[in-house]
Every structure is written in structure tokens, then in C-alpha cells.
Amino acid sequence: MSKIKYELEIPIHASPSMLYQYISSPSSMEEWFADKVNSRGKIMTFEWDGNEEKAEVVIKKADEKIKYKWLESDDDSFFEIKIQVHALTKDVSLIITDFAYEDEIQESKQLWENQIEELKHTIGA
Numbered sequence: 001m002s003k004i005k006y007e008l009e010i011p012i013h014a015s016p017s018m019l020y021q022y023i024s025s026p027s028s029m030e031e032w033f034a035d036k037v038n039s040r041g042k043i044m045t046f047e048w049d050g051n052e053e054k055a056e057v058v059i060k061k062a063d064e065k066i067k068y069k070w071l072e073s074d075d076d077s078f079f080e081i082k083i084q085v086h087a088l089t090k091d092v093s094l095i096i097t098d099f100a101y102e103d104e105i106q107e108s109k110q111l112w113e114n115q116i117e118e119l120k121h122t123i124g125a
Contacts, residue, residue: 003077003099008109009084010116011093013125016063016083019092022119023081024057024066032119044068055079075099 012019022028026037026044036047042057058078059067065082077099084093094116100108119125 001101003075004102004105005077005097005099006105006109008096008098008112009093010096010113011091012116012120014092014123016085016092018123019083019094020063020066022123023083023094024060031122033115043071 022032026039029037029046034046034048036045038045044055044057046053046055054071055068056071057066058069059065059080063083065080067078067080069078078097079099080095080097082095082097084095085091086093096112096116098108098112
């Protein structure tokens with residue numbers, strides 16, 4: 001069974017440049033995404049409850065998006081966090097693209113929503 005790609009759009013009241021720091025900097029990501037985050041070149045190591053996962057940064061565009069590819073994944077799955085600014089209203093949203101097995105999509109979406117709520121709390125948005 002292969003994973004299914006899904007997207008979430010979550011409005012957030014923050015500037016794109018500040019948000020970019022929180023989705024790309026290891027020290028900022030430790031505040032909302034993982035217990036511990038380290039980087040060596042393009043390889044990021046995320047730690048949750050003592051378990052490590054490594055991902056490669058495959059796309060990085062300042063104030064726009066960052067895309068990570070899990071190193072231990074045997075498929076083409078990735079996760080991407082994109083900062084979208086509405087042309088007319090200037091409202092800012094995070095667009096999350098991720099993959100999960102069909103029976104885990106709702107749980108995965110809920111996890112992302114909880115993580116983004118933690119980010120909002122951290123930055124006061």
C-alpha cells in the first residue's frame with residue numbers, strides 16, 4: 001500500500017520572514033516541531049521522545065517554503081511547508097503538504113494542526 005499525498009491550509013497571523021525562521025531554523029523548530037533539531041549541511045535530524053528521524057532539505061526558498069525528504073523513506077514522500085500570502089487581503093497561511101497511509105490521514109492532519117497551534121502559541125499569533 002502506498003502513501004497518499006494531502007494538503008492542509010492553516011491561516012496564521014505572522015510575517016512571512018518570521019514564519020520562515022520557524023520552519024527552517026533548527027533552534028526555532030525545537031520550539032514547536034520536535035523535541036530536538038540538529039542540522040549538518042542539508043541533513044536535518046529531528047528527535048521526538050528519544051526517536052531520531054533524518055530528512056534532507058531538498059528545496060529552500062527564503063520567506064516562501066521549505067521541503068524535506070525523509071532519508072529512511074522507501075518512496076517519494078516528503079513534507080513541505082509553504083508560506084502563502086493572499087494577493088488582495090495580504091492574509092498569511094501555511095500550506096502543509098505531507099503523505100500518509102489512507103487509514104492514517106486524519107490522524108496525520110490532526111498532528112499537523114496541533115503542531116501549528118503550538119507554533120501560533122510560540123510566536124503569539
